[in-house]
Amino acid sequence: MFSLLIVVLDNSILNVAVKTIASPAPTGIGATQGELEWAINSYTLLFAGLLFTAGLLGDRVGRKKVLLFGIVVFGVGSALAAFATTPGELIAYRGVMGFGAAFVMPSTLAVLMHVFEPDEQPKAIGIWAGSIGLAIAIGPVTGGVLIEHFWWGSIFLVNVPVVIIALIAMAILVPESKDPAPGRTDPVGVLLSIVGLVLLVYGIIRGGELADFTEPSVLLSVLGGLAVLAGFVWHEKRSNHPAIDMAYFRMPAFSASVVAIALVFFAMMGITFLSAYYLQSVRGYSALECGLLVLPLALAQGFFSPRARLVVARFGARAVCAGALVLIAVGLGSFAFFDESTPMWVFGVSLFIQGVGMSHITVPVTTSVMQSLPREKAGSGSAVSNTFRQVGGALGVAVLGSMLSIRYRAEMEGQLATLPAGLRESAGESIEGTHAAARRLGPAGEELITRANAAFIDAMQLTALGAALVCLIGVAVVLRWLPGRAVRHAKGPSGSQPAAAGTPDAGTPALRRSDAGAPVPGQGQQPAQSNGSPANAVPHLPEDGPPARQQH
Secondary structure (H helix, E strand, O other): OHHHHHHHHHHHHHHHHHHHHHOOOOOOOOOOHHHHHHHHHHHHHHHHHHHHHHHHHHHHHOHHHHHHHHHHHHHHHHHHHHOOOOHHHHHHHHHHHHHHHHHHHHHHHHHHHHHOOOOOHHHHHHHHHHHHHHHHHHHHHHHHHHHHHOOOOHHHHOHHHHHHHHHHHHHHHOOOOOOOOOOOOOHHHHHHHHHHHHHHHHHHHHHHHHOOOOOHHHHHHHHHHHHHHHHHHHHHHHOOOOOOOHHHHHOHHHHHHHHHHHHHHHHHHHHHHHHHHHHHHHOOOOHHHHHHHOHHHHHHHHHHHHHHHHHHHHHOHHHHHHHHHHHHHHHHHHHHHOOOOOOHHHHHHHHHHHHHHHHHHHHHHHHHHHHHOOHHHHHHHHHHHHHHHHHHHHHHHHHHHHHHHHHHHHHHHHHHOOOOHHHHHHHOOOHHHHHHHHHHOHHHHHHHHHHHHHHHHHHHHHHHHHHHHHHHHHHHHHHHHOOOOOOOOOOOOOOOOOOOOOOOOOOOOOEEEOOOOOEEEOOOOOOEOOOOOEOOOOOOOOOOOOOOOOOO
16 A cells, blocks of 8 residues: 555646646746646556556566565656656656556555455455545645645655655565466567557547647557557457456456446546646645645545445445446536636535545446456456556546647637737647746736636536546446346356455355465365365355355
């Protein structure tokens, strides 16, 4: 959890620092809107592109080794980013941080699936998701304090001592685990996954940057990425030693879960990115105040995520996930009614509602994905879940950001035409660019700022409705394909037996583990098969919730 904390915390810190980094030296480094987006997206590009490979590597060589490697690289990247002197350097070092984070994220979930037994896993995953909420809460406030009292690079330098503490603690406390029979490697599949994901995510990011997905370089990248990923699927289905068994995607619980989490992060990441501009550029709040204002979202996640399993056990995963998506849609849709005079308590209530929804969708779908695969493939399962999450988030920032940009430029076209030619292009990039141009005009720029704020709010309202619609599509996916309160006689493609989403696998006897990580059969239990599931166990979840543990 400690390693996960700093990876998530760093991204939430950066959201409140974008305005400072955009300022000219010595306050910032004079990054443009496009450079700021790439400071965020270079991280996302390498993170999403390598997640799947990192998960496979953890299963094969050891999850602890991969986790330690990832956190070291992340720490080095943080130290370099802190002292970047140009936007180009910052973008490069953020890429190094994304490379390291790709090896951290899947390993955290994989370690949990090894340490905890099936009936404990929903609770452990709830705490895992709650720690993400905690990081979201700590990040903006920490970032605000650092920005107000130190230079902008401190938001990255603060990671270094945390990384050192995490390394020492993990070296002592985290047990090593890996797939005992990983089989042959699949270098072709791994290469195809990296190339396909990097091309796809790059095209998505580039399209958002240009606010034009029909531009040739964008189309070539996106279509090329999709073609390579299609080749990856074709190769995996025909390989006798695939990197990931494609048959898992024929399981409704698995496929519906990864699609649902992708849709949620599509909507949430896009709105989160524009919220910083709404609070700081339109409403005039400082970085610290902005951090405090997003606390309701984070606190709701931190409080409800560890308890979400109890709601799932009572009402079933399908009903809980559908209700959670409706809550998120309501929270996002409320942005369509925000303006320059909206009370901040209303903004806080909207974020709290979204946080409650996020808690009750993230935990059950993550549990569903992780329990659909045999335990020895935990790294692969975590990597698939997080890859869909990151691609969905990148797509959300790009598509919703493009909607915002196109609408904003259309609203401001008449106003920008009156500006001097040297200011017109930069002023049209974003609301922050318009404000900068208006300040150069002196008192005559006040009217331009007023018009820019109104145009941004109009664009934000339209974008919020688009995000809410995406969540409602997620409701339809969940209701159609996610299993409800029970999964009977279900078997995975390799004979493994997935549990109902978010509920304990009642048919799976616990396998106690020694300190060395080896499974030790519990009292009165049968030994496990090689695929990680107990012999002759048949999952049976009664309609009134998870039963007591069966004794064999």
